Amino acid sequence: MTARRIPGILPPMTQQEQLELSKIYSVCGMLPGSGLMEERPFRSPHHTISPGGLAGGGSVPKPGEVSLAHKGVLFLDELPEFKKTALEILRQPMEDKQIQLVRHLGNYTYPADFMLVAAMNPCKCGYYPDRTLCNCSKDSIKRYMGKISKPLLDRIDICVETSQVTYEDLMSAKENESSAIIRQRVMMSLERQKKRFEGTGISYNSRIPAKYMEKYCKINEKQQKFMKEIYESCQLSARGYHKILKTARTIADLEDSGEILNRHLNEAVCYRAIDTKYWE
Template structure:
């Protein structure tokens, strides 16, 4: 008897329906699995055999042929165990197969028949709804993630026996539903950190506000213990809240990577990713033999924090140059190409020198050669993509002992939201959304300078030895500062503040 049962494969951050055809033939003996399965799927026969035996069923001693279509798309992982097992039972007439084709069925089997969670559930559920399936049957640990999709029956099960009873005897499964908008609104403003906890560092906090308001990448330069990491971890608290569309987009990526917890359905706050400096270039941008999203895609719609940036391998840092511009990663293989979104805000930190002190600090023991070699770990093209360089000074005892609370993240966020709204209205006819994305045409149109501003920026470039590439960055950041003040035109004060945020372009650092 031939039976068709449906599963799903992940391709990039999208899913593709897989038809699993199971044919049980009395004319022979054997187990044949075709359709480009990987080793995990080929090994499923052992898990399925043990699981079925432990719930009172068995694999028939006949010729079993299983085809996973389309046959030219490679299938991987153990998520097809449940689909194949039910297909064998249905094709050997051990269970009723009348309703089985109306559901997407996925899950990894343990030897006692229990079900283990799988990756990529959200894109699978979205695809099931698009293709008109009645519902989806999954391990119970995955149901909250799948229940995000409305108008789709989502059933979570602990054991394959529950699914067998559902199709064979009509014993109902418990359907899971979630009010996604209510959950999104309840959790969208929950953060474990707040800017009010940061002592001192008013200049750095102001720079963070400007960076968040314009979507600018930022690097913090300061000695160890000055609060660079503390500041970076609080950036998501002042960024605009995720929209529902952004939340779904972000959740899909984390679902594919298997980063969604059992108690989580929808990601409601912007992600904050902080990879260790020993990370490889593939782990950062994504890829591998079977491509998976990397850290920059997991930071999509959020923040990527590179702590002690010069300690990262130069090859790792250089692979970020294209994603920082295009805001997506394209991974090409001989037979396919996968695109992962990577629109993130880069926040980096570094020591001023190998010894940890600023070049003019009496405690600095690094030679000019050592400092030059240290700074050369960051290439000019990469620094060119970082709009704001801010020096973070050591916090004095009086500031640490001050019991007064600083400005809360909610207050800063209100100003950021106001500036972002101004930018949205300004760029509604353009293919950009905030100031950091401006190109030469937009800079020329929206960053006109008066005489005083022109004289100031000319003097700064001459006296501080600023590079030509700093010019556009200064104008972009000036535009954001003006937006925070709700000013239509740029003035010398905006330019002056923006110049202060180009520390690494100054002659001071070119030792």
């Protein structure tokens, strides 16, 4: 349910984005009657999908799910249930925002600028680490988690663990924020990013090239010391380290803060803590 709400908090598509997306749907014969894709797509292919179904291809090559999710969300539920070969296909488009298909009749490139959202249980039965309920063997848990490779995990910015909804939560009449209100906050943070990157060709915090990290994700000496400890204790890759700083930059933007504060950095680090808990 959370995943399905994401397109609703993203900014409306620009005309340019609508046209790009419409071209893809047109090639696939999936264009709606209006002739224009106006809303960001939400694609949730089943875990039995073939690598070709995700990437695209066929004798007359057609875009796959990664392209149908262009400018929107690609949601993979029960992530470890997907074929490993299918999951590994995601790495290249996640970096390049487009997918290259090499076929004997020629090479094809399709746009594939999607947001990957995935959900999973930490074991087959779904109860680990609650050992009063989970009887899965250590090996089977390791095998299950192992279906998500370190390089794929490394390309995911935010991981959060969710706990079971308690009866009290379920019954509480607490008003939650609406998507419309969250969208306003997202738009405000994008406005900040637009100003920050004016004339640079960079679009979002998440796409700051490594050589500009120092300039756009500045942290003070004390924060650097903290990050050094995290880098070493979590055995982060350079990519993983930069992702934390970029996420912290975005959290600061969502609070309309010019500087990255300690609490922003802490929160961003928490979004990676799950790696060490489950994958090592």
